[in-house]
Structures are given as structure tokens and as C-alpha cells.
Amino acid sequence: xxxxxxxxxxxxxxxxxMRRAVVKAVAGVSFTIPRGRTVGLVGESGSGKSTVARLAxxxxxPTAGRLSFDGVDLxxxxxxxxxxxxxxxxxVFQDPFGSLNPRMRVVEAVGEPLAVHRLARGKERTDRxxxxxxxxxxxxxxLHKYAHQFSGGQAQRIGIARALATGPDLIVCDExxxxxxxxxxxxVLNLLKRLQAELGLSYLxxxxxxxxxxxxxxxxxxxxLGEIVERGDGDALFADPQHAYTKTLVxxxxxxxxxxxx
Numbered sequence: 001x002x003x004x005x006x007x008x009x010x011x012x013x014x015x016x017x018m019r020r021a022v023v024k025a026v027a028g029v030s031f032t033i034p035r036g037r038t039v040g041l042v043g044e045s046g047s048g049k050s051t052v053a054r055l056a057x058x059x060x061x062p063t064a065g066r067l068s069f070d071g072v073d074l075x076x077x078x079x080x081x082x083x084x085x086x087x088x089x090x091x092v093f094q095d096p097f098g099s100l101n102p103r104m105r106v107v108e109a110v111g112e113p114l115a116v117h118r119l120a121r122g123k124e125r126t127d128r129x130x131x132x133x134x135x136x137x138x139x140x141x142x143l144h145k146y147a148h149q150f151s152g153g154q155a156q157r158i159g160i161a162r163a164l165a166t167g168p169d170l171i172v173c174d175e176x177x178x179x180x181x182x183x184x185x186x187x188v189l190n191l192l193k194r195l196q197a198e199l200g201l202s203y204l205x206x207x208x209x210x211x212x213x214x215x216x217x218x219x220x221x222x223x224x225l226g227e228i229v230e231r232g233d234g235d236a237l238f239a240d241p242q243h244a245y246t247k248t249l250v251x252x253x254x255x256x257x258x259x260x261x262x
Contacts, residue, residue: 006202007033007170012065014051025051027226038203040217042210048226049206053174056204057089087117090163094175096155100147106158107143113165132161153184172204210249222246
């Protein structure tokens with residue numbers, strides 16, 4: 001692993017057995033996420049992007065390949081090592097309402113990782129939740145509300161606050177803005193960029209919209225049928241796509257409005 005690499009995936013393969021068939025969801029994917037940088041995975045539904053996300057976090061075990069985080073082999077790590085590492089690797093899901101327990105108040109939902117990892121309790125936990133909410137543009141007034149009392153953009157901010165609770169180094173954003181209106185997307189993208197600048201975060205940013213990934217990512221990887229078929233700087237991919245599938249994506253992409261202040 002190079003000195004500035006936080007996360008590396010080498011030749012990741014994932015097969016799923018479906019009755020008598022074998023579905024080859026991921027076929028030899030490799031990428032490196034440097035510290036404080038963003039790698040984007042873009043592709044249509046079913047291209048293998050979300051499977052890669054779950055493999056990266058060890059929510060799924062690969063059929064073959066290697067994973068390393070900050071120099072630690074994730075596939076050989078003990079249960080205790082994985083538990084400690086998972087504090088440093090978090091995820092923001094596509095559906096903010098689906099990822100938040102509707103029976104939990106915000107103070108409980110955002111504070112849950114602090115409890116699970118025994119990082120804070122009582123008033124200290126509540127104070128920490130307030131800090132996290134303020135960091136994402138909410139506040140103490142929202143502590144005792146439920147998820148259904150928020151807009152989609154606000155609910156996703158709660159999901160981001162929860163992901164920040166353990167002080168992670170890497171956040172996987174799995175279609176984190178695709179369920180939001182375009183104007184709200186821009187606000188959330190700007191929030192993610194600001195948090196990266198303030199906290200030194202690394203992102204694995206997954207989306208089907210090449211324009212969104214172009215805005216967020218330092219390196220863009222185009223996935224098709226379980227493989228990375230093209231990679232490079234987003235502007236370069238837009239200007240001169242080489243693979244036929246990338247050309248299709250570029251041809252179909254819509255314009256993202258100028259990001260608004262978050």
C-alpha cells in the first residue's frame with residue numbers, strides 16, 4: 001500500500017448463487033482511495049456498484065480478491081480488529097428514510113453508533129449529537145423529532161451526521177443523493193465537500209449519474225457488467241470517453257445546476 005493510500009481493493013470478485021445459476025456481480029475490480037480524496041464509481045443499476053460498496057465495508061465477503069484499509073488486510077483481520085476498523089469506515093445510504101428507524105428520535109438514531117462503540121453516554125452523548133447535527137446544518141431543536149418530520153434532504157443530513165458519529169476516515173456514499181431533488185442534491189454534495197475539507201475524509205462515492213460523480217470525485221471509475229471499463233479524471237472522461245459504454249453515459253447525462261451554498 002502506498003503512503004497516501006487509505007483503502008485498496010485488488011481484483012475483487014463476487015459471485016452469487018441463484019438456484020442453479022451463478023451471477024457474477026463483480027469481476028476483478030481494483031481501485032485505490034487516497035487519504036482525503038474521493039473515488040467515484042458510476043454505472044447503471046445492476047452494474048455491481050453497490051456490491052463493491054458492501055465488499056469494501058466487509059458487509060459481504062468477496063469470492064476472490066484482496067482488501068486493505070490503512071495497511072490492514074481486511075480479509076484476515078480478527079473480529080476485534082474489524083470492530084475497531086468499522087468505527088473508521090461508515091456508510092450513507094440511498095434512502096434516508098429507509099435507513100432511519102421510524103421509531104427512533106433523532107437523538108437516538110444519531111447517537112446509536114456512539115452507544116454501539118461505547119464512545120459516549122448520557123449527557124455527553126446528547127451533547128455530541130447536537131454537535132453532529134450542527135455540523136450538517138441542523139441543531140438541538142431537532143433532537144426529539146422523528147424521521148418523518150423532515151424533508152428528504154434534511155433526513156439525509158441526519159444520515160450523514162450518524163455516519164460522522166464515530167469519527168470515520170472513510171465514508172461510502174451509496175447513491176446518497178439519487179433520491180433527492182436536483183436542487184437539494186447540490187446542497188448535500190456541497191455539504192459532503194465541506195466536511196471532507198474540514199475533517200480530511202475519504203469517500204467512495206457511488207452513483208448512476210456521471211455528472212454528479214464528475215463534480216464529487218478526484219478519480220472516476222466507470223462500471224459495466226461488474227467490471228471497471230474506464231477510469232480517469234471526470235473532466236477528461238467527459239471530454240474524450242474511450243469505452244462505448246462511457247460514451248453512452250456521457251451522451252445521456254443531464255446538466256447539474258451550479259451548486260448552492262449549504
